Amino acid sequence: MIKGKWIVAGLIAAGMCGVGTLPAQASTQYLGVTTHKFLKTQRKIVTKNSVKKGTITIPKGTVVQIQAISASNGKTWVGLNINQLSYNIRKSYKLSPTMTESIPATTKNFKHVSVPKYLGFYATQKTYPDGALRNYKADGNLYKGTKYPKNDTKAKMARVHVTPNGYLEYYKSSPFRVDGVDKKPTTSVKITKTSKSKSTLTLYSKGAVPKAIGSKVSKKGNYRYKVTIKRLNQFYGTMFYNAKSKNVLNSVEIAAGYKVGKTQYFLSESTIYPG
Known part of the structure; x- marks a missing residue:
């Protein structure tokens, strides 16, 4: 969806240092990730937007595309665009901005998948x-x-x-x-x-x-x-x-x-x- 300005760059610059509602210690194994690649959720993820307001629940088994990344000391986090999710997932979310807070890219949360056909x-x-x-x-x-x-x-x-x-x-x-x-x-x-x-x-x-x-x-x-x-x-x-x-x-x-x-x-x- 067309947005007025890219906000992904701002998230990267800010370091996306938060870990949201999913503690990093949930798993010590982090995925190697790059922007625009696809992941599938390995469990239900409850997260907020990038200013830590509102809540959105992403079901287990949902394919998502990475919109922003941060990394520190071998740990990686990803940000997702809520408007890239289907309406049945995003309908309960009413706020702005539409980027999620940083989510730990652990093997407990995600796995890599190919580009969907x-x-x-x-x-x-x-x-x-x-x-x-x-x-x-x-x-x-x-x-x-x-x-x-x-x-x-x-x-x-x-x-x-x-x-x-x-x-x-x-x-x-x-x-x-x-x-x-x-x-x-x-x-x-x-x-x-x-x-x-x-x-x-x-x-x-x-x-x-x-x-x-x-x-x-x-x-x-x-x-x-x-x-x-x-x-x-x-x-x-x-x-x-x-x-x-x-x-x-x-x-x-x-x-x-x-x-x-x-x-x-x-x-x-x-x-x-x-x-």
Whole structure:
């Protein structure tokens, strides 16, 4: 989900030195971790946000993507973006910010897992090297349309989000920039099967999906509905200029083209800054 500013860097700079509601001594064995990799919870984790307010419970067996890391003396902690969790987990959380406090990355809390197949429509691990003047920010949110909106603070549009823990969530109308925790989606269904061919990813669910994004293919079983996400291998740029000097380019927002069903969508892929 598009946020006004990256807050991950601030968490790293602060060291994420807290240990939250899970004491580090629960296990002496820590995982080696890097940002954007995926973990699965080995037990129920009860944690708070980064300013230690509010509580969110992450069930055992939940796949999460690391958003921030800190390390000290051979010990590691991770921070998670609450808005990357499916609505059935985040619905009880009403506060801001949406990053969790630091959670010990112990083998008692997590284990490593591969990139989930249902996220195969975009690159989850991609980064640009230092000095490239480009920031990769794709996060699994697809927006109806062809280009990053010029008025990105007020724009609203349909949105499809595939969460790291395997839910397909559809918003009939969603703000492009979301303040605080994400609101209830129009539809949220558990993905029961994934198939891929060339540039097309097909997601199946038992729960119903709206005709705007998918179709019913069976009357019974776990694969009753399907949604196809096709990567078009096309990119579009939206240029942002200095408010006072209209001829001074501040940044270019790059959108990657997709189709969800027969409708054009885009992924906010990266930001380019002029040298």
